[in-house]
Amino acid sequence: MLNAxxxxxxxxxxxxxxxxxxxxxxxxxxxDCIDSDIDIACQKVYDxxxxxxxxxxxxxxxxxxxxxxxxxxxxxxxxxxxIISAASKGDPVKFALTLEKAAIACGVNFIGGxxxxxxxxxxxxxxxxxxxxxxxxxxxxxxxxxxxxxSTKTGINLDACKLMGEIVKQTxxxxxxxxxxxxxxxxxxxxxxxxNPFMAGAFHGVGEPDCIINVGVSxxxxxxxxxxxxxDADITEIADIIKKIAFKITRMGQxxxxxxxxxxxxxxxxxxxxxxxxxxxxDSVAYILEEIxxxxxxxxxxxxxxxxxxxxxxxxxVMASSKVGGLSGAFIPVTEDAGMIDAARCGxxxxxxxxxxxxxxxxxxxxxxxxxxxxxxxxxxxxADEAAIGMVNFKTTxxxxxxxxxxxxxxxxxxxGLLGNGPVMKINYHSPAKFINRGGQIxxxxxxxxx
Amino acid sequence: xxxxxxxxxxDTVGIMAKVSGVCADSHANVIEVTxxxxxxxxxxxxxxxxxxxxxxxxxxxxxxxxxxxxxxxSIHTMHEDIFNSMHRI
Numbered sequence: 001m002l003n004a005x006x007x008x009x010x011x012x013x014x015x016x017x018x019x020x021x022x023x024x025x026x027x028x029x030x031x032d033c034i035d036s037d038i039d040i041a042c043q044k045v046y047d048x049x050x051x052x053x054x055x056x057x058x059x060x061x062x063x064x065x066x067x068x069x070x071x072x073x074x075x076x077x078x079x080x081x082x083i084i085s086a087a088s089k090g091d092p093v094k095f096a097l098t099l100e101k102a103a104i105a106c107g108v109n110f111i112g113g114x115x116x117x118x119x120x121x122x123x124x125x126x127x128x129x130x131x132x133x134x135x136x137x138x139x140x141x142x143x144x145x146x147x148x149x150x151s152t153k154t155g156i157n158l159d160a161c162k163l164m165g166e167i168v169k170q171t172x173x174x175x176x177x178x179x180x181x182x183x184x185x186x187x188x189x190x191x192x193x194x195x196n197p198f199m200a201g202a203f204h205g206v207g208e209p210d211c212i213i214n215v216g217v218s219x220x221x222x223x224x225x226x227x228x229x230x231x232d233a234d235i236t237e238i239a240d241i242i243k244k245i246a247f248k249i250t251r252m253g254q255x256x257x258x259x260x261x262x263x264x265x266x267x268x269x270x271x272x273x274x275x276x277x278x279x280x281x282x283d284s285v286a287y288i289l290e291e292i293x294x295x296x297x298x299x300x301x302x303x304x305x306x307x308x309x310x311x312x313x314x315x316x317x318v319m320a321s322s323k324v325g326g327l328s329g330a331f332i333p334v335t336e337d338a339g340m341i342d343a344a345r346c347g348x349x350x351x352x353x354x355x356x357x358x359x360x361x362x363x364x365x366x367x368x369x370x371x372x373x374x375x376x377x378x379x380x381x382x383x384a385d386e387a388a389i390g391m392v393n394f395k396t397t398x399x400x401x402x403x404x405x406x407x408x409x410x411x412x413x414x415x416x417g418l419l420g421n422g423p424v425m426k427i428n429y430h431s432p433a434k435f436i437n438r439g440g441q442i443x444x445x446x447x448x449x450x451x
Numbered sequence: 452x453x454x455x456x457x458x459x460x461x462d463t464v465g466i467m468a469k470v471s472g473v474c475a476d477s478h479a480n481v482i483e484v485t486x487x488x489x490x491x492x493x494x495x496x497x498x499x500x501x502x503x504x505x506x507x508x509x510x511x512x513x514x515x516x517x518x519x520x521x522x523x524x525s526i527h528t529m530h531e532d533i534f535n536s537m538h539r540i
Contacts (some may be wrong), residue, residue: 002531003495004485006538007455011527065509068529248537257537 007298012071017221019249020284021256022276023073024060025197027204027212027269028052030079030113034291038090042098045084049076049102049111052211052266057107059263062187063256071256072218072418076103077202078113082395086125096136096143099352103142107326110185112202114145117192120154120441133167137182138174142224144200150190150387152394156442158384164188165380165436169403172372176405183402184335184367188383190390190397195270196326201363201398213261214326217253218276221283223309227291238292239312246273246316254321272326273317274362275309277337285309285330286339286349297339298349306330307360327396329362335402335415335422345423350380360391364397369413369422372405379403381432384442392445452484453531454501454508456515462493469522470497473514476503489497493524498531 013019034409036181051405054077060074078099085092096114103111114136116126133145147164150156175182182203187201194205197214204212226245227238253271261268279366286297289305310329318324332354334340343349364386370379383399390397404413404424414421458470471481480500487494501508512528519526
């Protein structure tokens, strides 16, 4: 039986605390679109995406209305395009333009999968695709790109790190007139998950079914509000409160995922147990850490509180969903989180602290604005550092840096919408060029003798 | 299948009549109502049966939305599954 308190609690969560489904992402395999003629391949890609996802947006909107839960994004992820373009030769940007056209036709917010997996080396098509990323992200608005350069099983491809350092910089330069938005759509991964519904890193792994629905939930505001009601609780109780809230949030994601999959006639993939912030006031992961007891995010204690939060979110969420996957955990994208933006502006949150935080939470150095004069080698070294954390800890880490071309400390970039805005953060200018230019492969780490 | 309508706002004459009027027009049967008025704030939770609706559920939700706007009340219409899944194991 329903009771009034439960009903009002749900409505308060949605109305006042920004609870929402962050994304319904349809994963579509393009393996059957491979063709030696690039134009035929592009046509097949367009036809398949627009066929599979034709009702995605409408079904999302119907569910939103029926259940009264906002579903912020409807998105598509596809097989890494490097695999498709390898057979066709020709300019991979044609595929980017095809994805853009298909995304517009379906009405989705983003389409991810302009990707390559090069953790152990480049196969045919990989290098061409990576080199085309700056162009592809400059001529499209909806396409997102990711490159996996390392994994726990293979180690880190340092040649790919070096290349990605250059690509990230070029991508920013190509879109310098639009606040360098290109790099906000480009992620470099270590241990990339194949069923991630979140952009910019979503792609549809080759081990996945032909078509699938994945759901990402959100709700930092709800967690913070629940903690605010327990100002004197000890830290064990704090963990329990977070688990309970994460359970409720995830149940909503599970319901929406199952319902969307039923209506679309597509198998249900996973719920990503996530706390995804937005720039809206109150929808911030940093504010949760501050609610736990930090004066400002970035202070000493941030890593410990974040570790607790991330773990409790997973523990609460895992029981609420039949299938869990994706990135699962608390996200810390700087420009997308009002509390992080504040902390970065006032100098409390540094790049070094962020790096430490990524060792205990989902994803990694996400949406970090760095000075425009950063060298490609320094970007590559930041990628290598982050990938090393992921590789050694058997977790996903990612880097989404935005070199702010022509700007420096004290300046800000403004992307608008969910991507938010943020100040340029300090970097270390001592050169890692010799290390990066050595190239080769950092060997996979030992899995025993863990210390 | 059932849905939950919640109405919150400043108390005026005929809120309940108007909300149940919209339900009746759409063939939604009212099963249960709890209502309270604290000072001049009105709060009502109404459980309705939506098996025999003569329109789409989203159309009923739209009608109640616009009723809410015209009366200056906040009206939410949500399928009961959302509450069951969030608050029951």
